[in-house]
Amino acid sequence: MPADPVSSAASGFAALFVTLLLLSLVVKTSLMRRQIRHVLARREQVPQAFAESITLASHQRAADYTAARMRLAMSEIAVSALFVLLLTLGGGLQAIHDAWSAAFAPGGIAHGVALLATLGVLGWFIDLPFVLIKTFVIEKRFGFNRMTPRLFAADTAREAALAAAIGLPLLAVLLWLTAAMGSLWWLWVWAFWLSFNLLVMLIWPTFIAPLFNRFTPLADEALKARVEGLLARCGFQSKGLFVMDGSRRSAHGNAYFTGFGASKRIVFFDTLLDKLNADEVEAVLAHELGHFRHRHILKRLAVLAPASLALLALLGWLIEQPWFFSGLGSAATDTATALALFFLVLPAFTFPLAPVLSYWSRVHEFEADAYAAQQTRAADLVAALVKLYRDNASTLTPDPLYSRFFDSHPPAALRVARLQSLQP
Numbered sequence: 001m002p003a004d005p006v007s008s009a010a011s012g013f014a015a016l017f018v019t020l021l022l023l024s025l026v027v028k029t030s031l032m033r034r035q036i037r038h039v040l041a042r043r044e045q046v047p048q049a050f051a052e053s054i055t056l057a058s059h060q061r062a063a064d065y066t067a068a069r070m071r072l073a074m075s076e077i078a079v080s081a082l083f084v085l086l087l088t089l090g091g092g093l094q095a096i097h098d099a100w101s102a103a104f105a106p107g108g109i110a111h112g113v114a115l116l117a118t119l120g121v122l123g124w125f126i127d128l129p130f131v132l133i134k135t136f137v138i139e140k141r142f143g144f145n146r147m148t149p150r151l152f153a154a155d156t157a158r159e160a161a162l163a164a165a166i167g168l169p170l171l172a173v174l175l176w177l178t179a180a181m182g183s184l185w186w187l188w189v190w191a192f193w194l195s196f197n198l199l200v201m202l203i204w205p206t207f208i209a210p211l212f213n214r215f216t217p218l219a220d221e222a223l224k225a226r227v228e229g230l231l232a233r234c235g236f237q238s239k240g241l242f243v244m245d246g247s248r249r250s251a252h253g254n255a256y257f258t259g260f261g262a263s264k265r266i267v268f269f270d271t272l273l274d275k276l277n278a279d280e281v282e283a284v285l286a287h288e289l290g291h292f293r294h295r296h297i298l299k300r301l302a303v304l305a306p307a308s309l310a311l312l313a314l315l316g317w318l319i320e321q322p323w324f325f326s327g328l329g330s331a332a333t334d335t336a337t338a339l340a341l342f343f344l345v346l347p348a349f350t351f352p353l354a355p356v357l358s359y360w361s362r363v364h365e366f367e368a369d370a371y372a373a374q375q376t377r378a379a380d381l382v383a384a385l386v387k388l389y390r391d392n393a394s395t396l397t398p399d400p401l402y403s404r405f406f407d408s409h410p411p412a413a414l415r416v417a418r419l420q421s422l423q424p
């Protein structure tokens with residue numbers, strides 16, 4: 001009997017997908033195991049470079065914190081791989097599709113929105129135990145969690161309302177574009193998606209972030225004068241310096257830039273200002289300005305925008321291929337099903353890119369550090385980093401291979417050594 005070309009393409013594609021999914025699971029899990037082994041093996045001694053600034057107790061706390069988070073992450077990636085397999089080859093997506101067909105016409109916009117929203121809700125439930133364990137067990141055990149169950153529930157309700165208010169109409173527009181714009185729909189979807197992202201960046205600081213945190217103008221006049229001096233030196237225009245009540249949820253400290261154009265502002269977590277002195281705050285801010293000066297966000301966008309266009313064009317082609325649907329356990333061939341399948345299986349195909357993106361990010365961190373060393377003193381940034389490593393219980397001894405694959409920031413020892421070499 002001659003093989004049916006569609007079904008043999010489908011089983012070939014299914015085999016490729018499962019192989020890559022399992023490969024990514026094996027690679028990630030073995031890197032995480034290496035990380036745990038490497039960190040715990042170095043638990044009894046503070047690295048030479050940090051011997052004077054970090055106590056053995058802090059170092060051991062960082063090792064235990066790293067190992068605890070790694071173990072949780074390992075079970076999380078295994079569960080999420082299982083979830084993807086159940087939805088695709090296990091026929092889960094098709095079952096959701098059939099269930100909604102009782103209420104809405106299959107292939108229509110309402111049906112598609114219901115299908116994709118159900119997937120979102122299911123994904124949220126699968127993720128929930130891990131979020132709860134992370135927040136209320138691990139973060140709590142290491143003294144970072146400030147979140148109460150009540151605040152967690154309030155956050156969840158606000159997030160769900162926001163997702164429904166923005167996400168459902170967004171899905172409806174996307175599905176409408178794919179139906180109304182002919183064979184080049186993916187170009188329209190891309191343009192719409194890009195504009196939506198820019199809009200979110202524009203309104204985030206003023207409309208969305210304040211739903212979750214309180215932002216107050218930086219009141220410390222001495223620090224404000226220092227920061228404004230630095231901004232003037234670096235030629236950076238900002239619409240304000242704000243302090244965010246990050247301490248409501250967590251003891252971890254941070255600082256960031258947000259928005260663009262007229263909504264651009266600088267936000268310090270209150271937890272960061274509590275820990276660092278004025279010199280150190282200035283150095284951390286100079287590092288952030290380094291990202292701005294080197295146009296790192298624009299460079300990232302310049303790569304991600306064409307990459308997402310290429311992915312959408314690929315989806316535009318896959319949607320015409322019967323083997324794509326049947327290979328992934330779906331009899332339905334509508335656009336919403338295609339979108340769901342595509343984004344469920346995509347990570348298995350793109351995981352080899354992770355180390356490339358991590359490498360690129362680490363290059364940017366080194367560039368921002370070098371800029372900070374020019375504008376302020378490298379020693380101040382080193383002092384700030386050491387305090388942050390200590391207080392955030394970040395490991396000083398990551399496994400080199402793990403770090404190369406996953407870490408967006410260079411390992412502590414390399415980063416500090418590089419900064420010290422820049423010290424005049």
Ligand SMILES: [Zn+2]
Binds near residue numbers: 287288291364365368
């Ligand atoms: Zn940075």
